[in-house]
Amino acid sequence: MRTIALAVLVGSLILLGLIVFRKKLGLGWLTVFGTHLVLAAVGIYIVNFSGLLTEVYIPINPATIGAVTVLGLPGVLMLLGLKITLF
Template identity: 40%
Template sequence: MMHYVLWGVLIASGLLLLFIFLRNTRSVHWLGRICLQIAFAAFLIYFLNLFSTYTHFTIPLNAATVGTVSFLGIPGLCMLAAVKLVLL
């Protein structure tokens, strides 16, 4: 029974936070920009992994690598490639 109460509190507080966050138009613009950067980073890593059959070089598509590439951009992708080449 306690799990249901905790899940209810979690869902209610999450919805309230989402309502407060999306009420401001600047925050919607900010959230859209972050989502676009994350999608672009995932696309860059996926595009690099498409050529893995020719180059035998892959970068895993996970939250850490996508976060690095979305924060740093193309230099972040180059950094991940350099780290993988040096360490492996």
């Protein structure tokens, strides 16, 4: 089962590489993605250490960074709202 999962992962990685380089996307999208990733981390860092809400701490992990990278500033607010209401 593990071998099948690894084969699917490698196959999808190869196909994704073909799509990226066939469409001539270049590496410009990587710069935009990196910028979004850094801004997501900075947004979470500001919430954690701003002192506005002392009882709220959003951990910086792949799930939270991914949510904020995709959603932007509303993603930070979403995580903040989830943290306040659920915990």
